[in-house]
Amino acid sequence: MIRESTLTSSQLPLILCDIGNTSLHFFDGKRAYKESVDSFNEVIPDANVYYINVNPTLEHKLQERSNWINLKPCVNTEKYYEGMGIDRVMACEAVDHGIVIDAGSAITVDMMDHGVYCGGFICPGIRAMQLSYANISSRLNDSFNFELDLDRMPKNTQDSMSYGFLRLLYGEVMRHRKPITITGGDAALLHRLFAGATVDELLIFKGMKQMISRIASC
Amino acid sequence: MIRESTLTSSQLPLILCDIGNTSLHFFDGKRAYKESVDSFNEVIPDANVYYINVNPTLEHKLQERSNWINLKPCVNTEKYYEGMGIDRVMACEAVDHGIVIDAGSAITVDMMDHGVYCGGFICPGIRAMQLSYANISSRLNDSFNFELDLDRMPKNTQDSMSYGFLRLLYGEVMRHRKPITITGGDAALLHRLFAGATVDELLIFKGMKQMISRIASC
Numbered sequence: 397m398i399r400e401s402t403l404t405s406s407q408l409p410l411i412l413c414d415i416g417n418t419s420l421h422f423f424d425g426k427r428a429y430k431e432s433v434d435s436f437n438e439v440i441p442d443a444n445v446y447y448i449n450v451n452p453t454l455e456h457k458l459q460e461r462s463n464w465i466n467l468k469p470c471v472n473t474e475k476y477y478e479g480m481g482i483d484r485v486m487a488c489e490a491v492d493h494g495i496v497i498d499a500g501s502a503i504t505v506d507m508m509d510h511g512v513y514c515g516g517f518i519c520p521g522i523r524a525m526q527l528s529y530a531n532i533s534s535r536l537n538d539s540f541n542f543e544l545d546l547d548r549m550p551k552n553t554q555d556s557m558s559y560g561f562l563r564l565l566y567g568e569v570m571r572h573r574k575p576i577t578i579t580g581g582d583a584a585l586l587h588r589l590f591a592g593a594t595v596d597e598l599l600i601f602k603g604m605k606q607m608i609s610r611i612a613s614c
Numbered sequence: 615m616i617r618e619s620t621l622t623s624s625q626l627p628l629i630l631c632d633i634g635n636t637s638l639h640f641f642d643g644k645r646a647y648k649e650s651v652d653s654f655n656e657v658i659p660d661a662n663v664y665y666i667n668v669n670p671t672l673e674h675k676l677q678e679r680s681n682w683i684n685l686k687p688c689v690n691t692e693k694y695y696e697g698m699g700i701d702r703v704m705a706c707e708a709v710d711h712g713i714v715i716d717a718g719s720a721i722t723v724d725m726m727d728h729g730v731y732c733g734g735f736i737c738p739g740i741r742a743m744q745l746s747y748a749n750i751s752s753r754l755n756d757s758f759n760f761e762l763d764l765d766r767m768p769k770n771t772q773d774s775m776s777y778g779f780l781r782l783l784y785g786e787v788m789r790h791r792k793p794i795t796i797t798g799g800d801a802a803l804l805h806r807l808f809a810g811a812t813v814d815e816l817l818i819f820k821g822m823k824q825m826i827s828r829i830a831s832c
Contacts, residue, residue, distance in 0.1 A: 477769040479753065502750050505778075507767050515767030517777040518754065520746040528738040528746040532720050535697065536736065549725050549733025551695040559735035560723075564782035567789065 408444045412601045415449040423601040446608055448482040467604055470611050475513050488513055489603030494575035499582035522582050525561050542588040562589055626662045630819045633667040641819040664826055666700040688829050693731050706731055707821030712793035717800035740800050743779050760806040780807055
């Protein structure tokens with residue numbers, strides 16, 4: 397359970413932390429920085445660390461620290477779905493209306509309609525797709541062409557595999573005709589495809605902050 | 615170079631063979647059957663074997679046999695593109711107008727417009743995509759749901775990954791509004807998605823046969 401007192405009354409500085417399987421992504425209100433899971437030290441004095449976590453091996457350690465506050469129990473589970481990644485939920489919390497793309501090891505695409513979550517889908521990330529093609533044939537061991545002509549079926553191998561991944565993703569996202577926000581480690585790459593989109597590397601932190609404010613004001 | 619005399623005058627029975635990396639797919643005019651590359655014996659007496667081959671380790675053996683005739687040199691390369699798989703070319707040769715899907719270790723999608731090749735694209739095959747999702751997270755180690763609701767963004771994990779693969783492929787194929795023919799080992803599975811499509815497991819052999827007839831009549 398979340399500690400109500402911590403959420404509402406503490407005067408300590410606030411740090412946000414998004415924990416993945418290999419790294420912890422921090423935001424102290426001014427600066428975003430990463431730490432490796434391997435070298436991570438959970439002793440952070442004189443601050444409250446609000447976190448989301450998909451890494452089960454770290455959870456026990458964090459629960460022993462009174463200044464680490466898990467935001468997962470604060471999520472309105474009825475709004476989303478059982479088993480939806482907490483990082484996806486937080487990115488959606490930051491967007492009232494539009495498509496949210498989180499491009500990391502997987503690419504998640506979620507749709508918000510005036511505050512209502514409308515569902516979403518998952519593709520393998522850019523690196524995973526590249527590996528998948530390379531494992532099929534050495535001829536497909538190539539990088540993707542992000543300058544691909546989206547209006548024409550390709551007639552060369554690199555564009556054929558780029559189209560089979562990027563054009564299909566582009567087509568599905570664009571057909572919903574909604575504003576697009578991209579976050580995650582590959583946001584800049586995908587931005588080359590979705591030229592009109594907004595890139596926001598702090599989107600998950602924005603969602604976390606909004607959730608904290610909402611709970612604190614209750 | 616192809617032996618002109620073999621193509622035009624031989625009275626020997628004709629066998630077609632599509633050679634992949636792991637197996638040889640034969641068609642004797644009545645029956646289609648497979649042989650493993652490992653147990654394959656290229657001595658086939660009393661028949662002309664017209665073949666296409668993507669397996670470089672077998673090519674030398676076959677070139678030593680006068681009754682094995684490689685169809686690759688017969689392809690009009692200007693019609694297609696440099697480096698396009700010969701199996702894709704043959705499937706296209708069998709379709710005058712429409713979309714050709716070959717669903718195997720990769721899924722290739724090619725478009726023909728009244729005899730003109732309009733380009734195509736490549737996705738990883740069903741098994742490769744399943745592996746790709748599973749490697750990202752154990753939560754994504756699941757099979758695809760081919761009965762997926764294509765009109766609604768999903769709100770559960772299995773449908774989210776199914777949508778991220780199948781719905782994106784479906785959207786791109788359908789937007790061209792052309793008749794669809796599916797071939798390859800996973801044709802029956804994909805047919806569940808493209809209900810109006812024609813499944814033709816002999817499509818590549820049909821293309822090979824047409825090419826042989828065309829050359830022979832010159």
